[in-house]
Amino acid sequence: MAVDEERVTLPKFREDCLLTKGIDVRDLVGIRKEALLYVQPCTSERGKLMADIELTREIDSRFLDAEKLCSLLRVHRHRFADLRCSEALGVAKLRWGGRDISIFRNGKIKIQQAMDREEILRVANAVSRLIWAAAVCGVCGEPVINCASGNCGKCRLPEETAVDVSGILGSELLRQGHAELEGLAEQAPPDYESRLQRARFLALHFTMETPRKEDAVLGLLLLAKVDQVEAELKNR
Ligand SMILES: [Zn+2]
Ligand SMILES: [Zn+2]
Incomplete structure (x- = not known):
């Protein structure tokens, strides 16, 4: 050695476990460019862009486990200028590196005040990795963290x-x-x-x-x- x-x-x-498949925005953009990303000028700030990203095609109300989502974001809270997360509503809002980011339980991410498309992709990819453990796996119906631990009893071989x-x-x-x-x-x-x-x-x-x-x-x-x-x- x-x-x-x-x-x-x-x-x-x-x-077919979501831990294996991943939810990387860069991968998703490669597969279905138009369906994923809607970029338009910011209404609040000239010259900046806003984007809506859909991590799933189905507008499923439970793409993310809201409790896990909030706990993951709290782990990184000191990197954010502001963080609010409601488990009941299934919505998180945070400010990170000058961008406003909203994350919804149905797998939608909204990024505002971005400089350009490449920055949107970079931020969206980082956010998708940050919340991956809270995404609900289609195999077992549990958040991916339970696949990783083996606790779901279905995904780990x-x-x-x-x-x-x-x-x-x-x-x-x-x-x-x-x-x-x-x-x-x-x-x-x-x-x-x-x-x-x-x-x-x-x-x-x-x-x-x-x-x-x-x-x-x-x-x-x-x-x-x-x-x-x-x-x-x-x-x-
Ligand atoms: Zn799984
Ligand atoms: Zn699982």
Whole structure:
């Protein structure tokens, strides 16, 4: 084994699971350009653009699990200038890097005050990665995070695969996230809770930043592991 290799064993998932398929806006735009993205000038600010993005063709009222959506956004709240999320209404509004972003339970994303089309795609792709764990998988009807953890009981396959993570862009975030989970059993709740939150932040940050969606899955697996570690700590 080469010195710079770092192999980890990972579970495999069904091909039709949303964890495998992903909800990357860049992929969706490639498949159905017109149906996905409506770009028009901003009404509030001259020279800026606004866009509506549909993550699903069906105007399903439950593309996203609203409770999970809000909890994912709260993990990254200090990156946003403003964040409001209503589980009851299934709507989130946030301000991020000068853009206003609205996310709806039915899979619609609205981006306002964007500079150009490329920026819209970049922001939309990052947002789709951020909320991916809350998207409801068609195989099991549960949010993707439950597919990642295996808790849905349908999407995770018995086979495992070995992956070399050393060459993955952003893998340092993953490494830091896993390190936050070391030695938590000896710590008091206030200390381990902040480290769990830090691990969640790093897991999601990796998922948003790494280019390939196949690699991005590793962030959601870490996110699921944090939930599992937290449950174990609370039940001891
Ligand atoms: Zn699934
Ligand atoms: Zn599932």
